[in-house]
Amino acid sequence: MTQSQDFRTRFAPSPTGYLHLGHARSAYEAFSAADREQGTCFLRIEDIDQTRCRPEFEAAIFEDLAWLGFSWPQPVRRQSDHFDSYEKALKRLDDMGLVYRCFLTRRELEAELEARGIETSPAGERPYPGPRAAMSADELQSRIGKGEAFAWRLSLDRARDYLGDAFHTLMFVEEGYLEYRKTTEEKAHPDWLGDVVLARKDSPTSYHLAVCHDDNLQQISHVIRGADLYHATHIHVLIQALMGWPTPVYTHHELVLDDQQNKLSKSRGSETLRKLREDGVRPETLIARWAG
DSSP: OOOOTTOEEEEOOOSSSOOBHHHHHHHHHHHHHHHHTTOEEEEEEOOOOTTTOOHHHHHHHHHHHHHHTOOOOSSOEEGGGGHHHHHHHHHHHHHTTOEEEEOOOHHHHHHHHHHTTOOOOTTSSOOBOOOSSOOOHHHHHHHHHTTOOOEEEEOHHHHHHHHGGGGGGOEEEEEOOSTTOOEEEEEOOGGGTBSOEEEETTBSOOHHHHHHHHHHHTTOSEEEEEGGGTTHHHHHHHHHHHHTOOOOEEEEEOOOBOTTSOBOOTTTTOOBHHHHHHTTOOHHHHHHHHHO
16 A cells, blocks of 8 residues: 555444454454554444444444554544435435436345346346336326335446446456455446445435445545455445545455354354453454454
8 A cells, every 4th residue: 555644544333233353353454554554544433224223332332442442533423413415415316317216125126136037246146227117207206195115226327328438447446455366456347236225215325325425525545344345346436436526445355254154243143342352352362363
């Protein structure tokens, strides 16, 4: 990485549970990179999921990171305080004609993908390519009037038309830590993810839109995160191009795996930093796993 006073990265956990070793690894990579480059690492609380996010988990994030020895600029950006900003970004995309309302339920979506023979992409999922035909204005207004649930999706077809030849030359710089990766310029493949959800009727934003918005707002120069988010980068590069936002340099580090070689997960009940702290584990012992 090139040393610069303008090096800005972030650690952006979601307070949907207590942090585990995988989060500690990501925090270490981000904070240590900022320290090494004499830059800044921001802490961002990505709490757009108001159903699962809880205040006690957010408080624990601060406690765990302080225990690990990290510090960050104040104030901390909490995404739930800025829903109006994401609504404005979505409206801008709507005004550009790049998003549409999709009323498919999860079951209907799966049936549609099956009927159209959509196969799993390199991103590990079956991307929705958009509706076969546009919904009429009358049907759209009728379904909105009935209060039906919908998702705002980004149209790859419209994005392709909007960007023209630039769509096919979307690129990003990857400075991966994985052994098989070197610093490379990689072609972005947003089609691997299809027409992604950017918001829902009852939620003003999704991860994809909020993270791109905030990376631009906070002038993030380097995004350092786990390899499980590598494929999301391909759609983020497209959103950045459409919005006129700069594309950061990306680093996707290897994941911390359990004994069965599965990535650690809150939903699987992976051992938390809170529990390790209570058991007397020293933070330098954890950091030493990755510092070497």
